[in-house]
Amino acid sequence: MAEIEAVLSDGRAPDYATLKTLANQQLGMREELRVERAAKKLLKLDASDQAFAPVSLGLLGNRTLSYLPDPLAAAGLARGLAIASFEAPYDSVASFAFSPADCFGRSLDAVLVVLDETAFAGKRTLLDRAGEDAAIADAENLADALAEAARQKTGCPAIIATLPGAAQVSSAELATPGSSARFRHRVNLMLAEGAMEGRWLLWDQAALASRVGLETWLDPVRYHAAKIPFSVDVCPVAADNIASVLAAMKGKSARGVILDLDNTLWGGVIGDDGLAGIRLGQNSPEGEAFVAFQNFILGLRERGIVLAVCSKNTDEIAREPFRSHSEMVLKEDHIAVFQANWSDKATNIKSIAETLSLGLESFVFIDDNAAERERVRQELPLVSTIEIGDDPSFYIERIAQSGQFDHLPLNTEDISRAESYGGRAAAAEIRAKIGNYEDYLTSLEMRMTISPFDDVGRGRITQLINKSNQFNLTTRRYGEEDVRAIEEDPDQMGWQVRLQDKFAQHGMIGVVIVRKAPREWSIDSWLQSCRVLERGVEQCVMDRLFEAARDAGVARITALYVPTDRNKMVSDFYGRMGFEIAARNDDGSVAYVYDVAAYAPHKTFIDVEMQEKMEA
Incomplete structure (x- = not known):
């Protein structure tokens, strides 16, 4: 964040990818404010110097929208937009819609219209269907007038917000003509139909308020005292939702x-x-x-x-x-x-x-x-x-x-x-x-433990041996008693490999079984989970295997690849590890050999701990 602010202070636009990455992160309140400040500085730079699509947005409502511009600027970054907002004077809805006056005095890309129920003059009484129909017609006339004024005065479409739900006295509100809940519902249907017909665009404030929760969405005290249509606390969420509509308008939505x-x-x-x-x-x-x-x-x-x-x-x-x-x-x-x-x-x-x-x-x-x-x-x-x-x-x-x-x-x-x-x-x-x-590998902060087979890991070891198919060099299956026998046999060595990183504890992700002779070790089984591929796990394990062989005075290590219909991904595994082909057998298997003295360790990015016994 500090690097971005430093770049902006020099009058240069930060890298588009960097800003987009930052804006896509989950930020605390302090970081959110810093992003807003960075976005405001970005808007002052020459548009030709930035990769963000510029958006000039008019804000029009019968309540104050003055707290929206900064969150909108920040939300736009995540959508590839540089949003500059211009608020019309308070409660200038009627003059914008029905008089020659232009409260913006500039061309815009869109005018966002946010109204509450009080903006609609139609009068209704309970059970008066005709009165309700007339009120809906009045609401539609106002929407048409606002959309036409936006086109004529600013050369852009209107984005009209739906009405959030109302407090309900009864679960029968929608079935009660003249009720506030039913009126808002019908207005929203009318706005949806108009958007479908291309008369205006839609911001579905009602859906967002429902998701957030009406009690959270509306702050009744500030609604009356400060004339704000929704709580300041939900402003970042609202801004992001509005920015997604603008992104769709600008062709910036995902394809x-x-x-x-x-x-x-x-x-x-x-x-x-x-x-x-x-x-x-x-x-x-x-x-x-x-x-x-x-x-x-x-x-x-x-x-x-x-x-x-x-x-x-x-x-x-x-x-x-x-x-x-x-x-x-x-x-x-x-x-x-x-x-x-x-x-x-x-x-x-x-x-x-x-x-x-x-x-x-x-x-x-x-x-x-x-x-x-x-x-x-x-x-x-x-x-x-x-x-x-x-x-x-x-x-x-x-x-x-x-x-x-x-x-x-x-x-x-x-x-x-x-x-x-x-x-x-x-x-x-x-x-x-x-x-x-x-x-990337370094940033994962990976830690590996390698320990001998034991009773703690025996069940999982057996499961991996009998479940793994793709990263499995020989696909030899052993039961739990076979695994126990390997633990107790001095001429065999079984390793269980566990991995964790900064995101998760992956648990046991690898098993290696080696048959030991005084001068030669033979890899009987080598299998790994496919969840952690391309991280250098196999290189780390191989390094430790050759290190152990060298300490034991072993001259060479042999291995075998037995092909199946599911393990083709490891057909060249031993070759990539530096083994030489010793024989190609009639059954399709390939035998390999590697002189221990010639082995060169790999460059890896995992901290490895060799344990004498797995910790329970």
Whole structure:
């Protein structure tokens, strides 16, 4: 933040990506105020020197809106907008709508109109349907006049806010003609119809107030004393919501969503659990939540949002649920670009953007893994990465509340846009150099523990041995008693590997079994969880294995790769580690050897602790 303010003080615009990253973070009140100050300084710079789309916004209401400009300027940064607000004189709604006077005196990009119920002159009494109809007609006439005045006087559209709900005396309010709740409901329907017809744009204040809670939204004391339409405390939320409407108007809303697969579209890991083992539907709460989320994503596609997949997986395995799972809502033909490989996700996202000919700022990235989200934020700050958490029950709410997919009233061209983008997608994958990857690994603050097999870890060790398929060099299965025997056998060595980083405790993520002879050690099994790939875990473990072999006076280490239909991702694992091929066998397996004296340690970014026994 200090660097940004220093740049602004020199009269230079800060990097677009830097400001967008900052604005997308969850900030405290003090940081929020500093962002507002930075945004105000940014607005004073020459628009040609900045990458943000300038927006001149008029503020018009029958209550004061003077506390909105600063939060709006800050909220705009996250949407790629430089919002400058101009407030009309207090309660100048009627003069703007019905007189020649122009209370702004300048051209604008939009006029935001925020009215409360008192702005509508129509009189109503309970059960008087005719009076209510006349009041609605008056409200529509006012909306039309405001929209026409905005067009004629400032050359821009009006964005009219819906009315938040009213305090209800009875649950029958909507069925009571003349009631405040029913009037507001009918006004909102009228405003929605007008927006659908293109007469004005809509800010759905009512929906936002309902989400926040009416008691929180309205401050009755300040409403009467200071004439403010909603609480100052909710102003940042309101500003962000308004900014999402402006972003849609300026074409800055997201056009694509990039999806992880495992534990994002279904529960579990398809490569390890198999088609029957993933959790999707099946009348379980978690499985049903994933189905609901897929329906939500499909709904985005129906609104013209292009879908892409970015998953660390073997391509053929990753496609299995799309092709064969009966509960799968999303199908392969819904996905414009399907990137399932073992490359860094930031690299794959760049490839997706290039394939679809869209800028990185057009995409939202959705992944349940906090470390992957952090990597994408660091490497690709223009991509909007949403904090969805790890409970699928909340995915829909958090994505919807982000406002990234806000749009103007849809037309048939919008609906067909996803299909159009899908037609652009090329089959070829683009492999690019991973920038700043070492910095990313360092920032994760990873810590690894390696300890012998013991009774504390025995159950999990057995589970990993029998569950892991993709990163498993021999796919040899052992039961719990077999694991116990390895613990007690002096001619065998079993290691359990655990990892944690600044985001999470990942627990046991690797198992290595070695058969020992005086001068030669043979790797019987090497398997890892796919949750922590591309972090240098295997390099760290291999370094410690050769260090232990050297200390024991071992001359060489041998290993074997046994191919299966699920472990192709590690077919060259030992070759990449520096082993030499000793033999290619008739069954397709490959034998490897490495002289201990020739081994060179890898550059890694993990603090490693060797333990004699795993701590309970």
